Amino acid sequence: MILMDNVIREGHPTLRTRAKELTFPLSPEDKKLGQDLLEFLINSQDPVLSEKYNLRSGIGIAAPQINESKRMFALHLPDDNDNQISFVAVNPKIVSHSVENTYLTNGEGCLSVDRNVAGYVPRHARITVKFHTLDGEEKKMRLKGIPAIAFQHELDHLNGVMFYDHINESNPFADVPNSQPIENN
Numbered sequence: 654m655i656l657m658d659n660v661i662r663e664g665h666p667t668l669r670t671r672a673k674e675l676t677f678p679l680s681p682e683d684k685k686l687g688q689d690l691l692e693f694l695i696n697s698q699d700p701v702l703s704e705k706y707n708l709r710s711g712i713g714i715a716a717p718q719i720n721e722s723k724r725m726f727a728l729h730l731p732d733d734n735d736n737q738i739s740f741v742a743v744n745p746k747i748v749s750h751s752v753e754n755t756y757l758t759n760g761e762g763c764l765s766v767d768r769n770v771a772g773y774v775p776r777h778a779r780i781t782v783k784f785h786t787l788d789g790e791e792k793k794m795r796l797k798g799i800p801a802i803a804f805q806h807e808l809d810h811l812n813g814v815m816f817y818d819h820i821n822e823s824n825p826f827a828d829v830p831n832s833q834p835i836e837n838n
């Protein structure tokens with residue numbers, strides 16, 4: 654199982670590297686990698702297991718965060734209608750996005766960043782995405798709200814981008830044009 658000791662922190666070069674596309678069929682090792690990423694999120698959101706293994710709660714995690722520079726990440730969170738979003742995305746792409754933006758009013762965090770970095774992180778409000786499942790099946794879906802933000806945060810990790818790269822340096826809380834903010838605690 655993945656533990657916090659397996660999560661690399663900012664300054665590690667893999668976090669600034671473009672991850673490599675995967676080819677299908679996936680090797681048993683890469684299938685297990687995807688399953689381990691999703692298992693980490695489920696464990697991190699479990700009060701007993703997160704306490705027992707000292708896991709920081711996450712709704713997303715990307716393979717580069719455990720030093721596997723491959724285009725794969727997992728998401729595990731409820732959507733705006735409380736339906737569970739839970740999948741491993743391989744070779745994910747944003748195929749289209751809204752003109753409108755969004756951002757979390759309390760900013761973003763990251764399992765690979767052990768400090769608070771304040772400021773609004775502008776994201777597309779709605780995205781249409783494509784990815785392959787671990788079994789090679791192509792999926793296409795539309796996301797909005799926190800799932801859309803999480804997808805963009807994880808896709809950034811596959812491109813060597815950190816959330817704070819998007820924060821306005823001169824004014825971290827500058828108005829985000831054309832945006833509907835999302836309150837987060």
Ligand SMILES: O=C(O)C[C@@H](Cc1ccccc1)[C@H](O)SCc1ccccc1
Pocket residue numbers: 710711712713714715761762763764765799802803806807810837
């Ligand atoms: O480091 C990661 O990639 C996991 C991030 C993902 C994330 C950050 C900000 C906004 C959306 C996703 C976090 O650890 S997940 C923690 C979290 C939980 C609820 C809402 C926002 C962030």
Ligand code: NI
Pocket residue numbers: 762763764765806810
């Ligand atoms: Ni992150």
